[in-house]
Amino acid sequence: MHWFDELFPRIESFLGDRSDIVISAGLSVSGLQHVGRLRGEVILANAIAEGLRKKGKDVKQILILYTQDSWKGKEGQLSQFDGESGKEYIGRRLIDVPDPKGCHDSWVDHYWRDFGDVLDDFARDVKVTSTTDVYKLDDMKKNVLELLGKADEIREMVNKYRGRLKYPEGWIPFEPMCKECGKIGSAETLSISEDGQVSYKCSCGDEGVSSMEEGKLNWRLEWPSLWKVLSVDIEPFGKDHATPGGSRDSCKDLAKNIINLIPPFGIPYEWVGMSSEGTDLGDMSSSDFKGFTPREWLELGESQALRFIYLQANPSKRIVLDLAKMDIYHDHLDSGYKSYWQDEKGEEDELRTRTYEISAVEHIAREGMFILPYREASLLTQISPAEDKMHWVVSRLTDTGILTKELSGDEEQYMSERIDLANTWIEKHAPANYQVTLLEELPSDVKGELTKEDMSSLTVFRERLEGTDWNEDALKGTMMQMTKEEDFPVKTKRFFRNLYLVLLGKEQGPRAAPFLSILQKDFVLGRLDEATQS
RNA sequence: GGGCCCGUAGCUUAGCUUGGUAGAGCGAUCGGCUCUUAACCGAUAGGUCAAGGGUUCGAAUCCCUUCGGGCCCGCCA
Numbered sequence: 001m002h003w004f005d006e007l008f009p010r011i012e013s014f015l016g017d018r019s020d021i022v023i024s025a026g027l028s029v030s031g032l033q034h035v036g037r038l039r040g041e042v043i044l045a046n047a048i049a050e051g052l053r054k055k056g057k058d059v060k061q062i063l064i065l066y067t068q069d070s071w072k073g074k075e076g077q078l079s080q081f082d083g084e085s086g087k088e089y090i091g092r093r094l095i096d097v098p099d100p101k102g103c104h105d106s107w108v109d110h111y112w113r114d115f116g117d118v119l120d121d122f123a124r125d126v127k128v129t130s131t132t133d134v135y136k137l138d139d140m141k142k143n144v145l146e147l148l149g150k151a152d153e154i155r156e157m158v159n160k161y162r163g164r165l166k167y168p169e170g171w172i173p174f175e176p177m178c179k180e181c182g183k184i185g186s187a188e189t190l191s192i193s194e195d196g197q198v199s200y201k202c203s204c205g206d207e208g209v210s211s212m213e214e215g216k217l218n219w220r221l222e223w224p225s226l227w228k229v230l231s232v233d234i235e236p237f238g239k240d241h242a243t244p245g246g247s248r249d250s251c252k253d254l255a256k257n258i259i260n261l262i263p264p265f266g267i268p269y270e271w272v273g274m275s276s277e278g279t280d281l282g283d284m285s286s287s288d289f290k291g292f293t294p295r296e297w298l299e300l301g302e303s304q305a306l307r308f309i310y311l312q313a314n315p316s317k318r319i320v321l322d323l324a325k326m327d328i329y330h331d332h333l334d335s336g337y338k339s340y341w342q343d344e345k346g347e348e349d350e351l352r353t354r355t356y357e358i359s360a361v362e363h364i365a366r367e368g369m370f371i372l373p374y375r376e377a378s379l380l381t382q383i384s385p386a387e388d389k390m391h392w393v394v395s396r397l398t399d400t401g402i403l404t405k406e407l408s409g410d411e412e413q414y415m416s417e418r419i420d421l422a423n424t425w426i427e428k429h430a431p432a433n434y435q436v437t438l439l440e441e442l443p444s445d446v447k448g449e450l451t452k453e454d455m456s457s458l459t460v461f462r463e464r465l466e467g468t469d470w471n472e473d474a475l476k477g478t479m480m481q482m483t484k485e486e487d488f489p490v491k492t493k494r495f496f497r498n499l500y501l502v503l504l505g506k507e508q509g510p511r512a513a514p515f516l517s518i519l520q521k522d523f524v525l526g527r528l529d530e531a532t533q534s
Numbered sequence: 535g536g537g538c539c540c541g542u543a544g545c546u547u548a549g550c551u552u553g554g555u556a557g558a559g560c561g562a563u564c565g566g567c568u569c570u571u572a573a574c575c576g577a578u579a580g581g582u583c584a585a586g587g588g589u590u591c592g593a594a595u596c597c598c599u600u601c602g603g604g605c606c607c608g609c610c611a
Contacts, residue, residue, distance in 0.1 A: 006551095028611070069611060163608050185610080219611050243538045243606035270539070271604080278544095283604075312547085316539060318604075325545080331560065332546070348548070348558050376573060402573050434572080476569055483570070492570055500571075508571055515571095 002354040003314040007267070008051055011234060014265045021057050023049050023234040024264070026064035026131075026226070027286075029094055029108045031077055033115030034291025035306065035321065036272030036284040038122055040236040043310045044269060046123035047358045048234060061126050062230060063119075067095040067108050068131040068216045070184050076288040091183035093214075095132050114293035121303040122294060124362060129230075131222070135213040139229045141196055144212060147221055147258070148172060148192055154258055158220055161250045174198065176215040180206030184215060223248075224255035227264055235264040236315075242268030269315035275322045283318075292323065300425045301326050302418075305333045307359040323429040330374035330418075333359075341367045370403060370411045375434070377415075378422035382436040383510045385518055390416055396514055399472070438519070439505050442530050446501055453489040454498045455532045460488065461499070462528040470521045476513035502531040 015021060025041035027033075041063060049061045071077065073090030080086065080100040089097045089107075097107035104110040108130075119126055134140050147154065154173050159166045167173075172189040176198040187202035196212035217225055226232065241248040252263040271283045274291060284291030297306055300323060309329060313319050336356030339349040357364065372380075372393075384392045390412065397403035407415070426435060439446075450458075460482060468478045483492040490498070500509040503524075509515065516524060 026611095030611095066611070072610075161607095165609075222611085239539065239605055241606085241611090245537070246606045247611075268539085273604095280603080309546090318540060328546070328560065335559065346558085351548070352559090373573070379572060397573085399569090401569090473569095480569065484568090496570055511569085511571065511573090513569075 002351055004047065004051075004311065004354060004358055008048070011048060011052075011265055012055070015052075015057075015233060018233070019057055021049075021052055021059045021233050022062060022231050023052075023059060023236075024062040024064060024226070024230055024232040025236050026066055028066040028069050029112055030069075030072070030074075030287040031080075031111055032284075032286050032289040032291055033111055033293055034272075034284040034286060035294050035297050036291055037115065037286070038294055038306065039272050039310045039319070040238060040267070040269035040315065042119065042123045042126060043307050044236050044267065044315060045234075046126065047307075047311055048267075049125075051358070061123070062232075063126050063128045064134070064226060064230075065108065065112070065128065065130040068093050068135060068184070070094070071097045071107065072287065074287045076285075076290075080289070091181070091186055093132070093177065093184050095130070096182060114295040118294045118298055121298060122307065122361065131216065131226070134226060134229060135216065137229060140225065141212060143225050143229055144174065144217060145192070145194065145196075147217070147225070148174065150258055154221065154254070157254055157257060158218065161220070173218040173221050174212075174215055175218060176200040176212075177210045178202035178204060178206055179208050179210050180204055189215075220247075220251055220254055221258075223251040224259050224261060224263070227255060228259055228261050232264045234267070236267040236269055239268055239270050267315060270318040273318060273320040275320045276324065280320060300421055300429060301329060302333065302421070304359050304361055305329045307361065308333045308336055308355055311359050312355045323425075324431050326421075326425050326429065327373075327375040327378065327434075334371055334373065337365055337369070337371065340364065366410075369414065370405070370407060372397070372415045372418055374418060374422055374425075377419045378426050378430060378434060379436065379510050381419050381423040382426060383515045383518060389419065393419065399514075433506065433508075436504060436510055436515075438503060442502060442527060443505060446505055447531060449501055450498060450531065454494065456489040457495045458498055458502065458528050459532045461495070462525065462532065465521070465525060465528075470517065472513045472517040475516050479512065502527055 023045050025045050027037050027041050045061055045063075049059045052059045070091050071089055071094050073086060078084075078086040082100075086100065094108050095106060099106055099110040101110060104113070116128060119128070135144075151172055152169075155167050155169070155171050158173065172192065174189045174192065175185045176187050176189050177184045178187045178200065181202060181204040183202070183204070186204065187200040187206075190199040190201055192198050192212060197209050198212050198215055199207075199209050201207045216222060227235070237248060240246075243249075248266060255261045255263045272291075273283045274281050282290070297303070305326075306329070309319060309321070309332070312332070333356075336352045336359065339345060339352035340356045342349055342353075345353060380393050380396065381389070384396070393415070394403065394407060394412075461479075464478050464482055468474050479495075482488060483495055488495070496509075496512060497507045499512060500506055503509070503519075
């Protein structure tokens with residue numbers, strides 16, 4: 001059984017007959033908004049939201065940006081600024097840190113773009129909000145004031161979870177913004193008035209007043225407060241909060257005993273790492289600027305391919321992404337499509353089918369679509385002429401019998417998109433052995449790879465080409481005929497190996513006839529001469 | 535020091551809750567398609583289920599220990 005189908009009924013029974021459901025997740029815009037953050041906060045949440053919608057529930061999916069949190073000024077964050085210029089922003093709210101690149105209004109705005117602008121491609125109907133916005137809500141203000149009335153009680157509970165640094169009597173669980181130094185979290189709250197004015201004393205020496213909505217609650221209260229104010233029913237959260245006795249448990253405790261609230265159904269999930277050339281580079285990290293963004297993913301691959309990866313694996317398992325494996329990821333997606341429309345399904349097909357179903361962004365692709373494998377697309381794009389590429393590809397596929405029908409509009413559209421993606425992949429991330437690069441010069445070591453017979457086979461080919469028309473059919477005919485002759489010096493397979501070697505420097509390559517036909521005849525003849533000279 | 539998650543063929547993984555000595559896809563190798571390669575079809579190879587121990591007639595599956603990757607148990611969120 002698919003892990004999703006074990007999880008989902010548990011959620012349903014938690015929800016009971018409630019019909020208006022909120023599923024929420026949060027993230028801090030501390031830096032690079034990498035694709036790992038799509039896993040739990042966006043895609044997992046969305047799959048559940050969609051599942052509930054199918055059951056007739058009215059579901060709202062929220063993504064909360066923790067913009068009110070302070071900017072830590074970690075090494076990776078500071079390095080975004082010129083020299084030391086970032087240091088002065090340490091301790092400010094994320095929303096108050098300027099854009100180090102100067103092209104957006106703020107840090108948050110700058111780094112959010114590569115994620116937020118393409119969010120809709122990965123999950124529909126996600127309502128994005130921020131803690132900065134939430135603190136401006138009347139409900140939140142009312143909630144904060146209520147909590148302040150229970151300061152003693154709260155202090156006792158929070159101190160249970162703290163080691164030596166217990167909060168002293170009279171502590172107010174609110175972190176005001178200091179008007180003087182602009183920081184959050186470095187001032188002590190002295191009092192808060194009913195109309196939301198916070199008197200504080202800051203470690204910078206300032207004693208002043210700032211508005212409640214500029215500050216924030218202590219995190220152990222903030223989290224449960226968001227649950228309350230936004231009426232959160234379901235919430236995925238990262239593994240850092242997941243350990244029993246860890247942060248989320250303490251927040252649940254506060255929620256139940258202070259706010260009198262049933263905590264949302266929580267779903268812990270593992271993080272996403274990245275690897276390159278077989279080496280695990282570790283988990284993606286926002287503030288360390290490690291990873292790649294959803295926008296970068298979309299240059300190379302379909303959003304559903306990523307959803308498929310994320311939803312196939314149990315949330316408790318770590319996933320490692322490698323952009324060099326884009327072809328494999330699309331193969332997985334394609335096999336999901338195939339299984340989905342298959343009549344008789346084995347167990348494996350059933351699992352793939354479920355993954356495919358819940359990975360669909362908006363609707364499931366119709367039956368019988370012609371789907372060009374990504375790897376094939378990556379080859380074709382390299383050997384096709386730049387102009388009228390689609391036409392060339394379609395006729396290639398038709399000639400080889402891979403394509404046996406007229407493509408409909410949506411099929412052609414899909415193929416064209418995939419070719420574009422694969423093209424970018426080849427340019428930027430594909431393994432070297434997938435790259436078909438015509439050797440401008442014949443390297444000397446290639447000749448060392450050729451035996452006398454190898455050379456002789458190329459010589460024969462060179463002679464035959466003289467009288468061959470330079471088009472695919474004629475080339476194919478010549479090669480077929482030639483390699484079948486009794487006295488041809490090498491086996492067919494060896495001949496192609498030789499041909500690829502002198503043209504590409506590799507033993508394999510794209511289908512020879514169509515490939516040769518788009519090259520200049522003189523170039524090919526010249527290369528063969530060069531390779532066979534003793 | 536305590537706790538939690540993860541570790542199955544080169545890669546992605548199913549099976550683990552309710553024990554009966556491992557299934558699949560991709561890749562690889564070989565062969566087929568009277569168009570040869572990275573499409574398609576067929577076959578083959580590849581796993582002491584991280585390691586060791588225990589329970590059991592029998593363990594990938596339950597228990598213990600160890601190793602490896604990571605997280606939490608201070609602050610911060």
